[in-house]
Amino acid sequence: MTRPPTGGNYPQSGDNTPYNPAYQNYGFCTFKGTKFDWEAGSPKRVVQDGATHYQGTIIVYRQDDLDKMFGYRRPCTVRAAGDPTAGGMVYVDHWGTDPSGLLQLLMSIWNPSANYPYPTLVGFTAILVDISRNETMMNGIHRADADFLIMQNVLTSIPPQNP
């Protein structure tokens, strides 16, 4: 039996029971149904070319999940029209079919009635635009650097431009 390495904010079961994450399908977050967790301090929210990214190191507990995550990788080009502060169109170009999927993140959401942050699953539509392998640790847990592009205010058609 192994435990998650110390020093990281790896998830632990509620009663602090040791477990082997390499064999248990573990992780509080999912992308297209594949579970993972963020390493401590991750993810960073970055706004680039008018689009929001969640970037950071993820922990994937199973090799086949890591393979799936690499399969989800779909590079995209993101460009914003003109001055990004002025509310222009943001174009996300990609090859092939729709690369986006549901990204569920466990986030601390402040609960005003309890006056305490509650861990809450929040869903986004996102594209895994980049992932690169970082490290496979002794216990079989995988670390990878991931870049999720968050799709917000997505239009289904080109907005009209009237003279």
Added chain:
Amino acid sequence: MPMLRRQIVCRITIGGQPLNQWFGLRISNALDTPAASAQITALNAVGNFDDEVVITAGAIPGNGLVTRFDGRRRQVRYDLYPRGCTIECIGELQRAAEFLNTEDPIAHPVPAPGGIGDLVLGQGGLRVQDLVPDSGHIEGTATFLEIAQAVFKKADVAFDADTSECSQRTYGSGLDDGWRFMWKAGTGVAASPGRQGTPLLQSFRRAGESALEYLQKYSQIDAIYVIGPPNKIGFYRIFELPSGKVVIRRIGGHPGSVVSTDSISGRYFVFTEGGSENVKNDSGGQFNPDPGTPNILTANISRDYPLGCRSLVVGTDLGNYQVRYEAQSQNDFMPAVSQVPFVPAAHWDPQPPSSEWIDWQTFSGDVAPYNKRRPHGLVTADATDSDTSLSVAEDTPWPEAPFQATIAETGEVVTVNSDSGGTWDITRGDDPKAINTNFNVRGPFILWDPNSLFGMDCETVAKTRLTEINRETVSGTISIADDCLIEIGQVHRIQAPAGEADRLNTGENLWCVGNDFEIQVQNEAPVLTQNPKYLGGGEDVTGPELGQGGDTGSDHNNNNTDTSHAWTISIVTPADGASFTEAMDVNGDLSMDGAQVPTGTTVQLVLVDNTTSQTATGTGSPYPVDPDGLVSWSGQLPWRSDITEGDDMSITAYLHSPSGTQVAQAGPVAGVSGQTGGSGGTPPTTDTWDIDFNQPTDGDVLTASQDVNGGCHLNGGPVPSDATIQIILVDNTTGQTATSTGHPYPAADQTLTEWSGVLPWRGDISSGDDLSVTARLLNGGLSVEAQAGPVSGSAA
């Protein structure tokens, strides 16, 4: 910010085979380059030279797979590292540039003296009559469109004649029987009546003229100049569409007021800059998505000083007369100038489109000697050297028999005794030879009706050209991610949100004169970008001579039509006879099928100053009225800075459907200019101008080139140096007129109180004709301020 996730799609075929491994492509097309081109960067080159290359590409959502290029494969460049090759492709029009004419219907080898090889003599190439033998126009002439169709057919270039246009003038005739309009084949020219031949020893075969080079000569002069509204001004330019088809369409002056629409999606070509956080809607938010979500990635627009305000276009040389016309106007920086030596500022057109193919001097065909022409026709049946009957096409009006005609190919001069429906009874010449079908026959010089619309005139070309130089030249390029199907000649609107001009200082329509379409691959992801190039006329700076209201140019790119509804518009304010003032409110009612109009409906306002014949345009907008919706409109009265108090004016409102089609009209409502307020207004003039004649005097005998002079004053003193005198001669016997220009010159006291000029004349004035002369004093803006005469006399 709104986000558009797009699937980029692209398919490249070379010689019918798909190209799968490629890293990037770029398609370029511009009006100032001979043809479209494409570069494809791939791992391996496929196909062979001259294989057809078709590139379809686009985005979803968007236009999807649309043909962006259809041309031919040419050069391939290979790189060692990183490995790759670039496949260069050319557009269809380039094939016209590479096609050299070799056809000469009567070319024949001539043994060279001394045995130094065969020489070739013929007529020099193909005339218009050879290219378009059945044009049906006067004297076998043909329009630019008909000639282009024939030339492109020979060059095997896909030409879309159905959507092309031209001035409808016909070319290919004149005093020299149209030899000027030859598509050169590189053959020597055999001497013929009225035409000098090539010296025999220089009659070796040379390279012919390319199809594109030949047609560009027509494109340079084929122009239209019609003052509306709507104005139709511009030259007819040859260019290529993304589909690979070649077209000829009108471009020139100021872009039209109707924004073009995408032929695939129907979207307006409106590109909005996202430049400023300060431009916000009424709620304090950004404009989204209507009237325009910023969709310009980057842009660069420049506004340039006008090129000039005077264009001298020289036409054909008639031997004893040089056909020409000088159009001039003025702008804020370049006043109208005269040829008086002490006025130094003369802003001439640096590259006037002069051409020996321009037949006439003025639009009305005022150059009399050129009325003489030789009819031309083709023999329709063979005749032996003894036949006295000849069948000739009857399209050309022949003179009444008897007359003499020349068989061009043999040089035989026959006498036509009678003409019965195309069958001539002839008396053969001194050295009769067999006459074959399609031989050329030319009649004697006869007088033609000068009102026939054939040949181009210097006046039309010069005035059209003036609209291209006397303007604030707006040029630039933008970069967009939109996959709309951009074509040269479209009218695009470049604006900030809400149609304002912001960082780019551009809130106006511009001509699209080129486009680069590219898909690059960066970090394995596609990047679809288009870089349209633009040209515009800025604010209307043309002076009084031209006076268009800025509404010129092409209208063929309006792909939408909407005439299936009943549209109405009325003007409520101002009422008939009202006092017109600057920025006054103009309003009225409108409807579609008896109810409110749809969003996107616009109102165009055209103000006409009937006193000066100048126009100004503006726009109005429908606004909602409870409970009926958009059933009323309002706007501001368009205005001009040169309107003076008391001018007769009228206002007309044109209703445009959302597709841009003009669907209804209200007015004109007449009124009088009440005040000329505003900083740009010109104060009412109280100047007194006068002009008189010293000579000629009533009853004089008038001769060509005789001096005409008199006195001219402004408020009793000298006139300004930019004043000119228009001298008009009327031949009351024939009803014809001629004009010339006189100038003030310093009198003894060194002030401009006298003027002189040369009496205008016409070649068809006969001795004893009843003539009269009038002199008009024009100010610097070329407005008539005073008139002297008419003085009557008789022709010497």
